[in-house]
Every structure is written in structure tokens, then in C-alpha cells.
Amino acid sequence: MGFSVALTWQNLAAAFLGAFIGTIVGAMPGIGASAGIAMLVPVSFNYDATTSLILMCAVYYGCMYGGTITSVLVNLPGESASVMTCIDGYAMAKKGQAGKALAVAQIGSFIWGTLGVLAIMLIGPPLAEFALSFGPPEYFALMFLGLTCLSAMGEGSTIKALIMVVLGLFFASVGTDPLAGAARFTFGNFMFLNGIDFIPAAVGLFALGELLIEAETVIAMSFGKYSLREMILSKQDWKDSFGAWTRGGMLGFLVGALPGAGATISSFIAYFVEKKISKHPETFGTGEIQGVAAPEAANNAATAGAILHLLVLGIPGSGATAVMLGALMIHGLRPGPLLFTQNPDFVWGLIASMYIGNIVLLILNMPLVPVFVAILRLPYSVLVPIIVTVSMIGVYSVNNSMFDVGAMFVFGVLGYFFKKFDFPVAPMVLALVLGEMLERSLRQSLAMSHNDPSIFFTRPIAALLMAVALVSLLMPIVQSGMKRRKKEGEVAVA
């Protein structure tokens, strides 16, 4: 059924277009998958929900592939998930093996992109059936877990990430209250009654904020040399990469399926595990093929894990899937366990298109690297009006509202300062997207228990999820306390 949906010309075109755009977006330093998808959301309203999500998923996958190109050729990660690829990928490029590094990365991405989709297909339906038993307390606990994991497992300060979650919830509470209909924080202005839409916030925070940060230090990219012939791997290269692909991909999928973890953390873990088990860990960083294979397989497998989470549970685990959730809700679809039974055409069409998307990416990327490099040579001064125009058109066209365009500008400036002071923006966007659902499930749960919060700790699934969330919250605090104690101990000994 899925392939009959995915193989229509419109959906095939969406997969091709998304893969192409995603690769370019992923290769551009600073503009990640979240911004790329956010800019495309309004354009997707011209199509049905299936085609729209096929487009967005292809962009998501494409970004993972695209981030590799600049990591290997310029030592600049286009995507945060490609940071680890820089280490050995660029070292290989300096040794004249850029083509080989790109091939290892792209084949690993293809294999694990495809296996990840297979895993969604196999795990998705039983997981959805299990999730059907979830009530408001379980949903609240799951969303709480997503928000705490994203805050605790992200880079930088957990307190700052939690502040961003709280600010996101504040912005989500602006407008009409979802249950009682009372107006909150509207200051008598009817424009605020509908609340703050996530699209201007996401585009402003991710795209414009990043553009302003990039403007501080415009880097002229000089690309390393490579040839297509180098992309043909030897028998030894296949042998060296196979284990790293397997381990990296499995780790990536498992970590990616955790709410809040995502592709970046997966690639970090995969790289360090690979280094740890290597017989020659000292060669990592000098152009080791496994150092490219493992993180690249991991970051693509993680995207499949994140999509599984989004489709089956309706809870996004990353900035990019949060944007996708928002887009689906605008299309009138509510991701979650019922999606598999109520909208099978959509789910299986999407899954089939993800197989196709991965093949498209492999075919597109191997020979088209020179084309992507040519696009990336566009000067920054030309990229700025292009990104601003696409962002503006995207945001304006959702509601034909100048208020939204103004909000995008405000969030863009806020995003710049957030990034300057190391406040991660993904938790805020996730909280903004989940805010209404979270409040609804929290208030419904408390109404069920007559305002007794123990409802979250007496139902087994909710209790388990809450416990994991609390552990994930406490872990960074315990770790930083241990680090501080160790430091104090070292100072005392000295």
C-alpha cells in the first residue's frame, strides 16, 4: 500500500526536491535541518499531508547527508550532527582521500537510513498498539520526559536549557486557554488571542538567529580537492567500515529513539564507542576510516529513531521533528498511536517514501557533490537576501499575517542573543509546539485525580516515564557536583 502512495509522481517529486534542498541546507554551515524544514512548512500547505511530510522527511535526511560534504571538504560541519565527521573526515581529505571519506559517509548513511526505515516498519505498529493504552497522565509523563531529556542531554548548561523550556511554555500559554477559553497575556490585543504560532518562532530562532551569528564571522570557504574516482572503495575499505557502520547505526537508532537525544548525541556516542573499542585508538583524528563511518551511520539511523517517536507517540524528540509535528497538526493530522489505524495511507506512504528518499540521496549525492560545492561557493552577501526572502515568504504565507512576520523578526533577534549566551533554542521550540498538549494532558490528569499529583506516580507507565525524566534531570547536576568535588580534591592535593 505504501509504495502505491509513494510512487505517485507528486510524491516522488517531493522526495527528490526535499533530498536536494536538504543536502544544500545541511551543507550550509549554521542552517540546520530545523530551519530548513521550518522554512518549507508554509510551502507544503499547497500539498496534502502525505506529500508535505515526504518533502520534510526528505529534507531531514538530506541535511544529514549534506552536513558531511562541508565537514569533509572544508572542516566546517554544516549540521551539528556532522561535527564528529570533521575530525577524521577532514584529516582524510588532507591526505588526499576526500572522495573516499565522502563515499564511506554516504554509503553508511544510505545503509542505516534504509535499515532505520525498516525498523520503523517493524517496531512502529506494535509500539503504536501498546501506546493505545496511554491516557492523559502517560502522555504528560512522555512529553515531560521529552522536554527534560532534550534539556539534560543537550550541549551546555542544563539550567539554561530548562529556562528555555519554561520560556517556550510561557509563549505557548499566550492566547486563549485550551480548556476554559480564558484569554491569557493578550493585553487586550486580538492578534494575541490565537497565540504565538510556532512557525515564526522556529524560523526566527533557527534561521534568522543563526544568520545573524554567522554574520559576525563570515568564513570564506576553500574546498579541498577530490575526484569522483576516489569514491570507489577498495575491499579493505569495505572491511574496515562494515563494523563501524553496524555499531554506529545500531547505537544511533537506539539513542535517536530516546526523546530529546537526536542525531548529534548519537554521532558523538558512536564516535567515542568506536574509538574506545579500536585496537588503534591513537590513530583516531588522523584520518581513520571508522571515525567517519560510525558517526555518519549513527546520525542517519538516529533520524529514523526520531521519526519513529514522532509517528508512533506523537512526541517529537528534536527541533526538526518538533517542526514536523507542528506542520502535521496544521494539516489536521495528530501523530500518535491512532495514526497507524486511522491514516494507514499516510503512514505507509511516508515509510515507503523514506526508502525511496534514501535511494534518491545516494544517487543524487555521489555524482552531484561538485554541484553542491558550486552552490556553497555563493557569497554570504547573496545568501542573506535569499534566506531572508524564503523565511519571510514562508512565515507570511501561513496566515497572510504581517504580525507573524514581525514575530519572526523578534524571535530572530532573540535567537541571536540566545545563541550568544549559549541558551539552546531547540528546547524552546519543542516546548512551544508541545505546550498546548502538555497543558491539556496535565490539567486533564489532575482533574481525573481531583488535583492529586500522585496520579503521575501510581500508574506504572507514567511512573516509569516520570522516574526516567527525573533521573535525566538529576544526572547533570550529580555529574557537575562530582566534577567540582574532583577539582577541589586536585587543588587540595596540589
Add this chain to the structure above:
Amino acid sequence: MKKGELAIAAFLFLMGWWILWQATMLPHLSLSGPGPEFLPNLVGILLVLLSAMMFVNTWRGSAVTPEGFIPDRAGIIRVSTMVVGLFFYVLLLETVGYLVLTIIYTFYTVTAMSKFRWYTRLALSVVIPLIFYQGFVGFLEVPLPRGTIFGA
């Protein structure tokens, strides 16, 4: 950076109290469950607590400003140029309309940030907005602000 972070923490602390004050004006807890004031109250309390923790952590932490935190003069000019350009672009979009304003905005950005010759800048300023106009309005039928002055 330390002073900036302390100022942000103080601002967020006050914002938390302001949210709590605003929440007092919302309908109160009902018997059937929490009312509309519940989330704002929760947000306010958490913001006050977290900003206080951030303040204390920053106060006790290192005062070293990371390298590159304050951009060089050229960087400050580029960022300011972009913010000013964006501000006026958003402000005038509805009045001037997409096509004319985007041509002006593109010319402004390319002029401020590159050393292209005038005819290259002019060509880029016309070609980029026209491509997007054709793509979005002509091909995808996305409505864009037409403007009250030029109606374009």
C-alpha cells in the same frame, strides 16, 4: 559575558514574578481541576527558581569571556546592518509590497556586505527577488504582500 549573564538572570527572575502577578488576574482553581491560571503559575514559579539558580551559578563561575564572544568591528557592523535592514524590511513590507521592497533590500544587503561592482549588485537585486516571485507567486500560487504604494 558574566555581567551579561547576571543581567539576563535578573531579568528572567523579574519576568517570573511578573508572570505570577499576571496569573493572579486569571480565573482561579476550580473543583473539577486546575484552571487557566495553572500553567502561568507553574511557569512563573519555575522561572523564578531557575533564574535564581542561574544567577548563583554565574556569580560563582569563571569571569573569563570566551574568545569570539564580542565580535570584531567588522562583525558588529555586519550584524547591525542586517538587523537594521531586517527591521525596515518587516516594517515596510505591507506598505511597499514584496517585489519592490525585496529589490531594495537585496541591493542594500549586497552593497553593505560585498564588494561587487554596481551593475553586478543591481543585477543580483533584480534577479533574486524575481526568481522567488515567479517561483512562489507564479508557480506555487503563494500570496505575497502587494503593497499599498506600488501594488506590486
